[in-house]
Amino acid sequence: SQKIEQNSEALNIQEGKTATLTCNYTNYSPAYLQWYRQDPGRGPVFLLLIRENEKEKRKERLKVTFDTTLKQSLFHITASQPADSATYLCALDDYNQGGKLIFGQGTELSVKP
Amino acid sequence: NAGVTQTPKFQVLKTGQSMTLQCAQDMNHEYMSWYRQDPGMGLRLIHYSVGAGITDQGEVPNGYNVSRSTTEDFPLRLLSAAPSQTSVYFCASSYSSGQGQETQYFGPGTRLLVL
Numbered sequence: 001s002q003k004i005e006q007n008s009e010a011l012n013i014q015e016g017k018t019a020t021l022t023c024n025y026t027n028y029s030p031a032y033l034q035w036y037r038q039d040p041g042r043g044p045v046f047l048l049l050i051r052e053n054e055k056e057k058r059k060e061r062l063k064v065t066f067d068t069t070l071k072q073s074l075f076h077i078t079a080s081q082p083a084d085s086a087t088y089l090c091a092l093d094d095y096n097q098g099g100k101l102i103f104g105q106g107t108e109l110s111v112k113p
Numbered sequence: 114n115a116g117v118t119q120t121p122k123f124q125v126l127k128t129g130q131s132m133t134l135q136c137a138q139d140m141n142h143e144y145m146s147w148y149r150q151d152p153g154m155g156l157r158l159i160h161y162s163v164g165a166g167i168t169d170q171g172e173v174p175n176g177y178n179v180s181r182s183t184t185e186d187f188p189l190r191l192l193s194a195a196p197s198q199t200s201v202y203f204c205a206s207s208y209s210s211g212q213g214q215e216t217q218y219f220g221p222g223t224r225l226l227v228l
Contacts, residue, residue, distance in 0.1 A: 034216070034217075036217075042221060043117075043203050043205075043219030043221050043222050044156070044203070044217075044219050045219070046217065046218070049215070049216060089155065089156065091156075091217075100146075100158060100161060101158070101217060102158075103148075103155045103156040103157075104155055105153060105154060105155035
């Protein structure tokens with residue numbers, strides 16, 4: 001069956017450290033993968049998109065990798081801050097269903113001062 | 114630009130009542146989608162539209178209807194509310210590329226409680 005999975009347990013880290021979140025998928029062949037941030041009571045906000053032919057993408061303190069062999073994307077926040085505390089969602093396009101986006105369940109990140 | 118707007122923010126319904134959740138976007142996006150978000154389940158696609166007059170079902174369409182008469186508006190109708198439809202509903206819009214949907218812009222959500 002098709003699945004997209006993120007760490008179900010919350011991730012707690014100390015301020016200044018690097019947070020690494022994982023997104024694994026099975027039985028999909030995505031052309032790209034996206035990462036979103038969601039704060040409590042708000043809608044998700046787009047952060048980064050990485051295509052299947054890209055290994056890595058960076059934006060300020062954020063870095064995303066995409067390994068189509070392992071069927072995995074890693075999302076890194078370097079020099080993390082308490083303001084980075086939120087839930088992070090990955091999403092991939094389902095090419096076989098007209099490019100609809102399929103979301104993971106999200107990982108809650110808590111950065112302690 | 115207002116982006117994606119949703120009304121109402123909160124709604125309480127009794128079982129069997131019907132209602133319409135409104136969604137509008139002012140970015141001239143072709144794609145619009147409705148998701149529901151439940152604890153531990155992530156975002157699940159209810160219905161989506163690739164343009165005015167064109168709609169299709171997502172993962173969990175039962176109990177919901179949509180229509181897309183204009184590019185800007187994409188209302189979601191609950192025909193006969195059930196407690197299982199208690200959830201947070203998000204509308205999203207996006208432009209399309211040759212590979213399907215790109216970045217999604219989400220509205221603020223509607224919290225629905227069905228008693």
